[in-house]
Amino acid sequence: xxxxxxxxxxxxxxxxxxxxxxxxxxxxxxxxxxxxxxxxxxxxxxxxxxxxxxxxxxxxxxxxxxxxxxxxxxxxxxxxxxxxxxxxxxxxxxxxxxxxxxxxxxxxxxxxxxxxxxxxxxxxxxxxxxxxxxxxxxxxxxxxxxxxxxxxxxxxxxxxxxxxxxxxxxxxxxxxxxxxxxxxxxxxxxxxxxxxxxxxxxxxxxxxxxxxxxxxxxxxxxxxxxxxxxxxxxxxxxxxxxxxxxxxxxxxxxxxxxxxxxxxxxxxxxxxxxxxxxxxxxxxxxxxxxxxxxxxxxxxxxxxxxxxxxxxxxxxxxxxxxxxxxxxxxxxxxxxxxxxxxxxxxxxxxxxxxxxxxxxxxxxxxxxxxxxxxxxxxxxxxxxxxxxxxxxxxxxxxxxxxxxxxxxxxxxxxxxxxxxxxxxxxxxxxxxxxxxxxxxxxxxxxxx
Amino acid sequence: xxxxxxxxxxxxxxxxxxxxxxxxxxxxxxxxxxxxxxxxxxxxxxxxxxxxxxxxxxxxxxxxxxxxxxxxxxxxxxxxxxxxxxxxxxxxxxxxx
Numbered sequence: 028x029x030x031x032x033x034x035x036x037x038x039x040x041x042x043x044x045x046x047x048x049x050x051x052x053x054x055x056x057x058x059x060x061x062x063x064x065x066x067x068x069x070x071x072x073x074x075x076x077x078x079x080x081x082x083x084x085x086x087x088x089x090x091x092x093x094x095x096x097x098x099x100x101x102x103x104x105x106x107x108x109x110x111x112x113x114x115x116x117x118x119x120x121x122x123x124x125x126x127x128x129x130x131x132x133x134x135x136x137x138x139x140x141x142x143x144x145x146x147x148x149x150x151x152x153x154x155x156x157x158x159x160x161x162x163x164x165x166x167x168x169x170x171x172x173x174x175x176x177x178x179x180x181x182x183x184x185x186x187x188x189x190x191x192x193x194x195x196x197x198x199x200x201x202x203x204x205x206x207x208x209x210x211x212x213x214x215x216x217x218x219x220x221x222x223x224x225x226x227x228x229x230x231x232x233x234x235x236x237x238x239x240x241x242x243x244x245x246x247x248x249x250x251x252x253x254x255x256x257x258x259x260x261x262x263x264x265x266x267x268x269x270x271x272x273x274x275x276x277x278x279x280x281x282x283x284x285x286x287x288x289x290x291x292x293x294x295x296x297x298x299x300x301x302x303x304x305x306x307x308x309x310x311x312x313x314x315x316x317x318x319x320x321x322x323x324x325x326x327x328x329x330x331x332x333x334x335x336x337x338x339x340x341x342x343x344x345x346x347x348x349x350x351x352x353x354x355x356x357x358x359x360x361x362x363x364x365x366x367x368x369x370x371x372x373x374x375x376x377x378x379x380x381x382x383x384x385x386x387x388x389x390x391x392x393x394x395x396x397x398x399x400x401x402x403x404x405x406x407x408x409x410x411x412x413x414x415x416x417x418x419x420x421x422x423x424x425x426x427x428x429x430x431x432x433x434x435x436x437x438x439x440x441x442x443x444x445x446x447x448x449x450x451x452x453x454x455x456x457x458x459x460x461x462x463x464x465x466x467x468x469x470x471x472x473x474x475x
Numbered sequence: 476x477x478x479x480x481x482x483x484x485x486x487x488x489x490x491x492x493x494x495x496x497x498x499x500x501x502x503x504x505x506x507x508x509x510x511x512x513x514x515x516x517x518x519x520x521x522x523x524x525x526x527x528x529x530x531x532x533x534x535x536x537x538x539x540x541x542x543x544x545x546x547x548x549x550x551x552x553x554x555x556x557x558x559x560x561x562x563x564x565x566x567x568x569x570x571x572x
Contacts, residue, residue, distance in 0.1 A: 028566070028568055030551065031551075031556055032495050032496045033494075033496075034560035035560065036560045036566055037495070037496045038567070039565075039566075039567055040568045040570055041517075041567075041569050057491055057493065058490075058492045058493035059492075059493040061495060070516070071519065071520050072515045073516070076523075079523065080523040082520070087527045087531075090524065091531070094498060094499055094507075094567075095499050098498070100495075111483050112481065113482075114479070115478070116478050116479075117476070117479075118476065119477050120477040122477070123477045123479040124479060136485065145481045146479070171486075172488050173485075173488050173489075174486050178482075182482045182484045186484055266484040266485045267484075267485075269486075269488065355547070362546070364542070364544055364552040418513060418518070419546070419549070422541065
């Protein structure tokens with residue numbers, strides 16, 4: 028709508044009351060904070076037409092006013108402190124620290140867990156983890172168009188509990204977040220629970236102490252470097268990207284995965300080439316991959332000894348229509364028109380070493396497993412369309428209109444076999460994880 | 476008393492500014508675009524908005540639009556925006572939740 032206003036066309040948007048702040052924030056980030064809204068009490072989703080019609084009737088005067096009355100530009104909102112040093116006092120250091128945590132939470136700068144104080148000395152030590160200058164701008168991070176300087180990343184890394192060796196990993200993760208293909212604006216601001224899954228490959232991850240085996244996704248001491256790196260990514264999304272819950276992050280249900288979700292690939296126990304090699308990087312390179320995911324499902328099988336049987340089990344995880352990405356290709360592709368990017372919906376599998384070795388002993392590589400999943404993970408057209416707009420299907424795939432006459436025809440849940448991203452993670456015994464993804468992963472090299 | 480000094484984690488932002496379009500004097504005689512991003516229920520909302528528009532401004536005309544790219548939500552490309560801007564005087568949208 029802002030783009031139409033820019034072209035001289037007055038606009039007004041229906042907006043549910045709960046999303047007014049989000050709409051204003053979004054419009055403001057694109058330069059038009061006064062964008063007229065016609066506020067209705069509830070979202071239109073999951074409502075019968077008569078209920079929607081009543082809301083529109085009640086709001087129609089706002090529609091007319093939005094198109095005919097001068098736009099009122101709101102007063103500029105008070106910007107949070109950017110370069111300030113903040114001082115907290117208390118009877119003792121613990122009390123001062125508690126005050127800092129309470130204040131940070133009040134300002135919306137925390138994730139809910141206690142934060143490590145980013146003292147000048149701690150930030151200086153963190154900055155020794157990189158050769159880059161503190162003022163270097165790594166990226167401009169949406170949705171708030173925050174300038175991700177190395178120093179701001181270091182501050183958030185300290186707050187998360189990272190060691191200096193993690194800073195280059197965080198820098199690479201932020202470059203992933205900011206890549207046009209990531210379309211982070213959508214994933215950060217959505218009503219869905221998008222969590223950045225961070226996968227580290229190569230020697231720099233190992234040097235930073237990242238875990239890839241036993242309980243790699245946490246909690247506990249073996250995965251502490253993973254936990255704090257994932258946490259730092261979330262804090263950066265908030266304080267650098269200005270993704271604040273209830274303001275610019277409209278996630279309606281939330282997810283524990285959003286606190287932290289990071290690990291390394293278990294390259295030592297993998298029978299396959301490392302994941303980053305499948306994405307075009309040299310085997311010896313260090314990389315960070317970020318893939319936004321909605322949810323997680325265990326991949327459990329202690330019984331199968333044949334790869335086909337194990338693939339049968341894994342495929343059942345992929346056929347969950349209540350997960351938004353399942354069959355989403357039928358209604359188009361995630362797309363950011365500003366950058367002319369399009370994403371296929373991917374899902375990430377963390378296959379445990381034991382299962383990976385079972386596949387490998389039978390001569391299966393990643394490609395064979397991807398193909399097997401693609402063949403097996405199918406659902407009838409009518410089932411895939413249960414929670415999708417028919418008109419969106421007709422718009423995205425007019426060439427497939429004939430499917431309406433074949434509602435029971437099984438169709439793949441993803442667009443192509445390559446939409447299953449496979450990494451080897453975890454410890455002994457047959458348990459892995461299936462992540463329901465949102466769009467495509469992005470991989471960046473780790474630089475000192 | 477103990478004192479604790481910390482650095483702010485909050486980044487400076489790049490600011491954008493867009494001047495709002497001039498508003499219409501009246502909807503009578505205007506061509507109004509109705510833009511649906513294909514989120515469920517938005518079509519029903521625009522159906523009612525169109526009916527109300529015709530009741531209140533019988534001389535108004537409407538044109539329906541959606542974006543040419545996207546999935547759960549369909550977005551306008553720059554080309555879509557150019558085309559819409561060339562065809563209508565104002566737009567009513569259902570692009571938020």
